Amino acid sequence: MGFDLNRLIRGRVWKFGDSIETDAINPYYQYPTMEELKQHTMEVYRPEFPREVKPGDVMIAGRNFGCGSSRPGLVLREVGIAAIIAESVSRLFLRNSISRAIPIFVVPGITALAEDGDTLEVDYPKGVIVNPATGATLPVNKYPAGIEQIFECGGLLQFAYERYIREAALAGRSGLEKQE
Amino acid sequence: MRDGMPITESFSNQLDLFMAQTMAEKLLTQHNLAGEEVRAGGFLEARIDGAMCHYHAAEPMHDLAIEAGFKDGLPKVWDRSKVYVLLDHHQPTLSQKLADENAVARREVERLGIKCFHDSEPGIAHQMMLDYGLVRPGELVVGNDSHTLGYGSVNAGATGITRADMLYVLLYGELWFQVPQSIRVVLDGKRPDYPIAKDIILYLAGQYGDDFAQGMSIEYSGTLAPQLSIDSRMCLSTHGVEVGAKFAMFGMDEVTRQFVTTRTELPFEALSADQGAQYAREIRLSVDDMPFVVAKPHQFGNVVPVDEARGTRINQAQIGSCANGRFEDIEIAARVLKKHKVAKGVRFLISPASQQVYLQCLKAGLIETLIEAGAQVITPGCGICQPRVGFLSDGEVCITATTRNFKGRKGSAKAEIYLGGPLTVAAAAVAGEIVNPKEVFSGL
Ligand code: SF4
Numbered sequence: 347m348g349f350d351l352n353r354l355i356r357g358r359v360w361k362f363g364d365s366i367e368t369d370a371i372n373p374y375y376q377y378p379t380m381e382e383l384k385q386h387t388m389e390v391y392r393p394e395f396p397r398e399v400k401p402g403d404v405m406i407a408g409r410n411f412g413c414g415s416s417r418p419g420l421v422l423r424e425v426g427i428a429a430i431i432a433e434s435v436s437r438l439f440l441r442n443s444i445s446r447a448i449p450i451f452v453v454p455g456i457t458a459l460a461e462d463g464d465t466l467e468v469d470y471p472k473g474v475i476v477n478p479a480t481g482a483t484l485p486v487n488k489y490p491a492g493i494e495q496i497f498e499c500g501g502l503l504q505f506a507y508e509r510y511i512r513e514a515a516l517a518g519r520s521g522l523e524k525q526e
Numbered sequence: 527m528r529d530g531m532p533i534t535e536s537f538s539n540q541l542d543l544f545m546a547q548t549m550a551e552k553l554l555t556q557h558n559l560a561g562e563e564v565r566a567g568g569f570l571e572a573r574i575d576g577a578m579c580h581y582h583a584a585e586p587m588h589d590l591a592i593e594a595g596f597k598d599g600l601p602k603v604w605d606r607s608k609v610y611v612l613l614d615h616h617q618p619t620l621s622q623k624l625a626d627e628n629a630v631a632r633r634e635v636e637r638l639g640i641k642c643f644h645d646s647e648p649g650i651a652h653q654m655m656l657d658y659g660l661v662r663p664g665e666l667v668v669g670n671d672s673h674t675l676g677y678g679s680v681n682a683g684a685t686g687i688t689r690a691d692m693l694y695v696l697l698y699g700e701l702w703f704q705v706p707q708s709i710r711v712v713l714d715g716k717r718p719d720y721p722i723a724k725d726i727i728l729y730l731a732g733q734y735g736d737d738f739a740q741g742m743s744i745e746y747s748g749t750l751a752p753q754l755s756i757d758s759r760m761c762l763s764t765h766g767v768e769v770g771a772k773f774a775m776f777g778m779d780e781v782t783r784q785f786v787t788t789r790t791e792l793p794f795e796a797l798s799a800d801q802g803a804q805y806a807r808e809i810r811l812s813v814d815d816m817p818f819v820v821a822k823p824h825q826f827g828n829v830v831p832v833d834e835a836r837g838t839r840i841n842q843a844q845i846g847s848c849a850n851g852r853f854e855d856i857e858i859a860a861r862v863l864k865k866h867k868v869a870k871g872v873r874f875l876i877s878p879a880s881q882q883v884y885l886q887c888l889k890a891g892l893i894e895t896l897i898e899a900g901a902q903v904i905t906p907g908c909g910i911c912q913p914r915v916g917f918l919s920d921g922e923v924c925i926t927a928t929t930r931n932f933k934g935r936k937g938s939a940k941a942e943i944y945l946g947g948p949l950t951v952a953a954a955a956v957a958g959e960i961v962n963p964k965e966v967f968s969g970l
Contacts, residue, residue, distance in 0.1 A: 365737070365825050367825075367930075367932045369930070369933070373934060375913045409737055413768075414930065416670060434737065434740055436740070442688040442690070446690060492702060493702075502693070503590055506594055506690075506697055509697075510596070510601070
C-alpha cells in the first residue's frame, strides 16, 4: 500500500494540461463507487484514459493539478498510476496524496521534458527525473523529513495509528489490548 | 484580459523589519506546538482550535479509522467540544446511501460524545459554522471541505484538509502545516450598492490565473475592505481556494466584532499582521474601475468582461452555494426581479446557503418577490452547486453565482457553465441571455 521512496519509477507518460480538477479525476457525483470511478476517471479530458491506462504508467500535468474540491486521487492509484508529476499541484491534492502515500512530485518544467507516450524515470533517492529517449533531466526536490516519515508509514492513517499504539503503550493504558 | 486593466502590482520591500510577521506567520506561531516562532516556508505541528466535519464526516471517517488499524473505529476525539459535525450538503436526504451514512454519523456522534451536532439541517456547513458562531477570530480551524477558507472572513485562520488529515486531527487536535507565503490583495474603492465580491475574485483570477495564490495566505486589505459586508467577505474568503490559497483572511474590525459577538460568548483574540511584515507579492485592484466579468466554461480563471459574452442565450440561471447563497446575493436578485419577470424558457434557481439565511430572506419579503417573478427557491444546501438539483442537458447553457464551472459540474459534460456575480446572473435571468447588468438594473 505504502510508497517506497527508494524505488525507481519507470513508466509510460500520460500528459495533461493546466488546472486539471478533482471533478475530472474523481467524478464521484455521477460515479460513487470505486469500480465506477475507475471506468470514468479523467474521461472528460481523455475519453480513452480509463480504457487504456496500464499499471505503472505515469501522469504528467501542467500547473495547478488537482484543483477544486478536497477529494483525493485514490482512483489514479487504483488504475495503476505509479507517479504524478506536475508543474504545480493544488495544496489539497498535494496533502491528499501525501496522506495516502501516493507518489507525487512538483517539478517545474516537467511538461517540456516529455510528451504523451514517452517513457519517464523518476529516481527520488538521486533526486532526478530522466527522459531516457532524449537524455533530458530535471531535479526532484526532497520532501522534509516529517513528510518522508508519513510516506514511509504508508500514509497518515498508518502514521496516526502507530502514534496511538506508541502513546497507549507508554501510558500503560488498556487501549492497546482493546485495539489490537 | 491581461492588458489595459486597472491593476498595479508590486513586490514588497525586502528590507522591511525582520521580526515583523504576516497574519499567517503569527497565527501559526501562536499555534505551534513546539512554541517557536515560525516563518513562511517552515514546517510545524500546529494545535487546532476547531474541526468542522460536514456530511462526509462520520461514515468515511469510521471506514478510514478501520483502514488505519482501529478495529472498532475511532477510539476517541481529542476534545468533544471542538469537533463540529454538521450533516449538510443534501438535506432532506437525497438517496438511500446518504440516509444510511447519516445513520452512521448519528451513531458515531453519540458514541464519541461530540457536543456540537447539527443533524440533517438543510444548508451548507460553512454558512452554519458562521451563523452559529462556531468560529472565532484568531482561531486555527480546519474542515474536511475545500471551502473552509471562508471563515477567514471573520478573522480566523481556516483551511480545508483531507480526510486522512481529519482523522489525525480528531485523534490528536494537531496537524502538520507548512507556513505559507503571504500575498496582500489591496482592494481600493467605494462600496457600490450591490454585491461586488464575486466580480472581484473572478477578475483577479482572470488577471493573474486561477492559481495566483497557490499554497499562499491571502490578506485582504485596502479602502474597500472595511466597507464590505461580512457576506461579501465570506464570498472573497471562500473563493480563496479557487485561486489556490491556504488561508484567505480579513482583518478584525467593528463589523467583524458585531457579527461574532452576537453569535458567541466565548472569548477570542483578534489576529493582525505586523507593520513591515514580508509579503511575497502585493496586488492592488481599483474596484471602481473594474468591469462586470464572467468566467466562461470550464475554468474559474477563464474570465472576460461581461460585454464579451453578451448575447449568449441561457437556459438556466442560479444563485446559491457557500460562495453566493447569502442574504445580499439573494437581495440583489429580488431587487432586479421587483421590476422584471424571469425570461420565458429560463429556469432561475435560487438556494439560500442555510436555514438562517432563508429565514432572513423570508422575513425581508424577498422570497415572495422572487417567486412572483418566476424564480424557483430551492431548499438550502449544496444541490444547486452540484449535479444534484437542476441538471443541465447536452448543449444547454447556465450562468451561475456558485463556486465552480468545471465540465460536468451540473450534469452533462456537453453543457456550458458561466460563472458570474449575483447581479449579472439575475440580469441574465430576466434578459434570457448574458447582458451587462447596467442594461437591466437601474440602480447602477
Ligand atoms: S456549496 Fe458547493 S462548493 Fe460549497 S460546500 Fe457545497 S458543494 Fe462545496
